[in-house]
Each structure stands twice: as C-alpha cells, then as structure tokens.
Amino acid sequence: MKSVHFLLAYVLLALAxxxxxxxxxxxxxxxCVAINNTEIGIFVNGRFCKDPTLATPDDFTFSGLNISTDxxxxxxxxxxxxxxxxxxxxxxxxxxxxxxxxxxGGVNPPxxxxxxxxxxxxxxxxxxxxxxxxxxxxxxxxxxxxxVFVIPLAxxxxxxxxxKTDGLAFASFNSQNPxxxxxxxxxxxxxxxxxxxxxxxxxxxxxxxxxxxxxxx
Numbered sequence: 725m726k727s728v729h730f731l732l733a734y735v736l737l738a739l740a741x742x743x744x745x746x747x748x749x750x751x752x753x754x755x756c757v758a759i760n761n762t763e764i765g766i767f768v769n770g771r772f773c774k775d776p777t778l779a780t781p782d783d784f785t786f787s788g789l790n791i792s793t794d795x796x797x798x799x800x801x802x803x804x805x806x807x808x809x810x811x812x813x814x815x816x817x818x819x820x821x822x823x824x825x826x827x828x829g830g831v832n833p834p835x836x837x838x839x840x841x842x843x844x845x846x847x848x849x850x851x852x853x854x855x856x857x858x859x860x861x862x863x864x865x866x867x868x869x870x871x872v873f874v875i876p877l878a879x880x881x882x883x884x885x886x887x888k889t890d891g892l893a894f895a896s897f898n899s900q901n902p903x904x905x906x907x908x909x910x911x912x913x914x915x916x917x918x919x920x921x922x923x924x925x926x927x928x929x930x931x932x933x934x935x936x937x938x939x940x941x
C-alpha cells in the first residue's frame with residue numbers, strides 16, 4: 725500500500741512540475757527559426773524549423789519598431805506586434821514584443837492576452853493603465869516615462885493616454901504568440917452575433933440597446 729501511495733505522490737508531483745514551466749513549451753534545441761516549407765523543415769513546438777545550419781543573423785533581426793504607427797482612428801491608438809507569425813526567429817524562445825502608439829486621449833481598449841503575461845514600459849506620455857483580476861478588483865496606476873507595469877496572464881487590461889502629447893509604450897510577453905482578444909469585439913462583434921436577448925440579460929440592458937451596440941461592431 726505504501727508503494728501505491730508513493731507512486732501516486734510521484735505522479736502528482738510530476739504533473740505539478742509540468743505546470744511550472746514557462747508559458748510556452750521548453751525548447752528542445754538552441755533555436756528553431758520557423759518556416760513554411762515542410763519538405764526541408766523539422767516540426768518542433770508547433771512550427772516547422774529551418775535547418776539550423778542554414779540559419780542567418782537576419783533570422784534573428786527585425787527592423788521597424790522605431791517607426792510610429794498611425795493613430796488617426798476612432799480609438800486614437802495603434803500598435804506593431806512582433807510574434808512568431810511575423811518574426812520567425814522567435815519560435816520556441818517564449819517571447820514577443822509590441823510597440824503601442826497613443827494620440828492624446830487615445831485608448832487601448834480592454835483586452836486580454838490568453839497565452840501571455842505582459843510587461844509594459846512607458847517611453848512617452850502619461851498613461852492611465854490597469855487590469856482587473858478574477859475577483860473584479862481593479863489595479864490601476866498613472867504611469868510616466870520609465871515606469872513599468874505588469875499585467876498577469878489573461879487578465880483584462882487597458883491603457884489611456886491622459887496626457888496632452890503623444891504617448892509611446894513597449895510591451896513584452898512571455899509567449900511567442902500571446903494572442904489578443906478585445907472584449908468589446910468578442911462580445912458585440914462576433915460572427916455570427918450572440919443572441920441579443922442573452923447579452924441584454926447579462927448587461928441588464930434593453931434588447932434594442934444591445935442591437936444598437938452590436939451594429940457598431
């Protein structure tokens with residue numbers, strides 16, 4: 725019986741240890757530059773890898789995060805997100821980065837990254853940033869250049885440029901593909917639409933009001 729208990733404890737410990745890894749799978753080699761050519765690639769961590777002997781410095785270099793994005797839109801924000809999809813050298817490395825530009829009054833609306841924790845570094849502007857935990861507690865802070873704000877994995881979060889000048893921040897993630905789900909779009913802009921009656925009950929609003937909201941997305 726003792727051996728059975730020991731075996732059970734060992735299995736539980738092994739399972740717990742497997743959950744303690746980084747958000748992305750542990751790499752099995754030095755690097756794995758993602759490619760789409762299945763004939764000359766090796767499948768590792770969800771992507772086909774370039775033959776390591778064919779890797780070049782260009783595979784690990786991206787130029788362009790110094791270029792500001794156009795914030796002339798309804799939200800007054802825009803971003804450049806570098807993930808494994810547009811920077812293949814990130815494959816298996818468990819990191820990604822984004823540049824976020826804010827016009828005065830610009831809003832990066834409530835959203836979540838389902839596969840990544842975020843570290844936000846403010847470079848310019850004055851940002852009001854916050855996230856909401858699973859108890860609906862808001863953690864918010866006014867951030868200035870040089871300030872860093874961390875958003876835990878999959879937490880609903882946002883930023884607003886409350887300053888009178890343009891804002892700039894860089895966000896890093898502990899995933900090569902953190903994903904992004906903008907809450908308003910995922911509720912009011914689904915395809916096909918969610919039954920407005922269900923949303924009206926959830927938000928305690930009239931059904932016609934919900935239909936108007938859905939029409940905006």
